[in-house]
Amino acid sequence: MRNILLKASVLAATLLVSVSCCNQPRETLYTKNVQFPEDASVETKIDMISHLVPTPQQLAWQQMELTAFLHFGINTFTGNEWGSGSDDPQLFNPTELDCEQWVRVLRDAGFKMVILTAKHHDGFCLWPTSTTEYSVKNAAWRNGEGDVVAELRAACDKYDMKFGLYLSPWDCNAECYGDSPRYNQLYVAQLTELLTNYGEVHEVWLDGACGEGPNGRVQEYDWNAIFATVRRLQPHAVTAIMGDDVRWVGNEGGLGRDTEWSATLIAPKSYTDKMAENARLGLNEMSEDLGSRALVAEASKAYWYPSEVDVSIRPGWFFHPEENDKVRSLASLVDIYFRSVGCNSVLLLNIPPDVRGLLHEEDVKRLGEFSEYLRATFAQNMVVKGDEYWSSEVGEVREYEVVIDSVVNTLLIQEDITRGQRVEEFMVELYCDGEWHTVAEATTIGYKRLLRFEESRPEKLRITIRGARGVANISNVGLYYAKPL
Ligand code: FUL
Numbered sequence: 001m002r003n004i005l006l007k008a009s010v011l012a013a014t015l016l017v018s019v020s021c022c023n024q025p026r027e028t029l030y031t032k033n034v035q036f037p038e039d040a041s042v043e044t045k046i047d048m049i050s051h052l053v054p055t056p057q058q059l060a061w062q063q064m065e066l067t068a069f070l071h072f073g074i075n076t077f078t079g080n081e082w083g084s085g086s087d088d089p090q091l092f093n094p095t096e097l098d099c100e101q102w103v104r105v106l107r108d109a110g111f112k113m114v115i116l117t118a119k120h121h122d123g124f125c126l127w128p129t130s131t132t133e134y135s136v137k138n139a140a141w142r143n144g145e146g147d148v149v150a151e152l153r154a155a156c157d158k159y160d161m162k163f164g165l166y167l168s169p170w171d172c173n174a175e176c177y178g179d180s181p182r183y184n185q186l187y188v189a190q191l192t193e194l195l196t197n198y199g200e201v202h203e204v205w206l207d208g209a210c211g212e213g214p215n216g217r218v219q220e221y222d223w224n225a226i227f228a229t230v231r232r233l234q235p236h237a238v239t240a241i242m243g244d245d246v247r248w249v250g251n252e253g254g255l256g257r258d259t260e261w262s263a264t265l266i267a268p269k270s271y272t273d274k275m276a277e278n279a280r281l282g283l284n285e286m287s288e289d290l291g292s293r294a295l296v297a298e299a300s301k302a303y304w305y306p307s308e309v310d311v312s313i314r315p316g317w318f319f320h321p322e323e324n325d326k327v328r329s330l331a332s333l334v335d336i337y338f339r340s341v342g343c344n345s346v347l348l349l350n351i352p353p354d355v356r357g358l359l360h361e362e363d364v365k366r367l368g369e370f371s372e373y374l375r376a377t378f379a380q381n382m383v384v385k386g387d388e389y390w391s392s393e394v395g396e397v398r399e400y401e402v403v404i405d406s407v408v409n410t411l412l413i414q415e416d417i418t419r420g421q422r423v424e425e426f427m428v429e430l431y432c433d434g435e436w437h438t439v440a441e442a443t444t445i446g447y448k449r450l451l452r453f454e455e456s457r458p459e460k461l462r463i464t465i466r467g468a469r470g471v472a473n474i475s476n477v478g479l480y481y482a483k484p485l
Pocket of ligand 1: 208
């Protein structure tokens with residue numbers, strides 16, 4: 001009997017799958033980038049960009065939502081933001097370094113990954129590299145026997161935290177900086193050490209800062225060799241900023257765009273042969289519009305290049321004791337969350353360890369408040385069946401029941417980006433006191449969109465997809481109450 005029942009349920013499941021397959025014609029998806037045919041019409045290009053999807057690692061990265069940045073190095077001990085490369089390495093001497101404290105605090109606050117400045121622009125290396133003497137090997141700390149990268153790695157393993165690295169291309173200490181081939185070799189050797197000896201690395205963060213070497217020589221980076229090294233040694237890592245998986249949002253103030261396309265027309269800066277096309281389209285990371293129909297019409301190629309919002313919890317990136325009373329308020333952190341995670345971006349929040357080698361009490365306290373606020377806000381979705389998948393034609397409207405007597409002021413909506421980012425415009429209405437009220441009108445959704453509005457006690461919610469590139473796939477809709485701060 002059990003066997004017959006089992007067979008019957010397997011058959012039913014198979015039929016269901018095939019029915020939904022028959023209903024939906026097979027779609028061709030383009031992973032990470034798509035080249036438009038030369039003679040493609042605007043409609044064809046729009047259709048193609050609507051089928052542009054992330055790689056599995058870009059998707060996993062987006063789903064993490066919260067990453068912590070850890071600026072720590074010689075600057076922590078000199079008070080500088082940008083070191084000159086000539087500070088005595090002996091100065092690096094945290095008295096109570098405890099990477100487990102960092103990771104425990106960050107994990108409890110909801111962060112899924114940490115990124116450490118293994119080397120900042122000053123060139124000081126937090127691991128005992130064989131490529132330079134300017135490292136922890138020559139620090140007072142543990143008589144030169146320490147390795148911050150290894151300690152953080154071990155802490156991440158212990159607390160199940162993903163691990164990422166920042167390795168500044170600009171290096172004020174390296175004597176060969178500006179002697180391009182020699183420095184490129186040194187840089188690739190440093191990357192090789194980091195990506196070989198410290199387990200799995202999930203994000204490699206390479207910024208675009210580029211100073212002059214000794215005698216005014218300008219360094220030309222060999223991005224092809226650099227990214228080939230990352231792909232070879234850590235094929236599952238995403239590469240950020242100069243890399244082609246994760247895009248800098250364009251400011252350091254925590255401000256994502258209202259209209260934030262992950263399916264963009266901007267080529268990553270390390271694609272040097274594409275810079276003429278960026279210039280022709282008038283695009284840089286700061287441009288307001290990176291994905292409109294007008295740009296699609298002009299472009300020859302599109303990129304899945306989602307935004308990361310990097311911002312510090314303090315005025316500086318590195319720890320400065322005089323900023324202990326300038327840690328961002330809870331209201332500021334929450335605003336940043338709504339403007340980053342709530343605007344189709346990942347939040348990369350910097351929390352710099354102090355001279356003891358600990359996350360400072362003020363920052364720890366604020367992170368606790370932040371995570372408690374998010375937990376309380378998003379504890380219960382007040383929309384009934386908000387996670388029912390909805391494939392919507394343009395102009396379609398969907399009504400949802402709301403849990404009786406709930407007071408709400410925040411909408412959450414998500415697109416299934418594994419089928420592309422498509423929504424261009426949508427409207428949110430609430431049914432209260434016998435009438436529909438428009439509470440929000442917005443443009444893009446992407447992985448996640450959060451919208452705040454006045455406190456209401458609705459019976460029903462209505463979403464209208466006013467504009468989209470083909471069928472929009474909405475995977476989740478929610479209503480919540482975010483306590484005003
Ligand atoms: C920039 C650097 O110049 C800053 O010091 C900081 O590291 C920031 C995250 O990236 O390019």
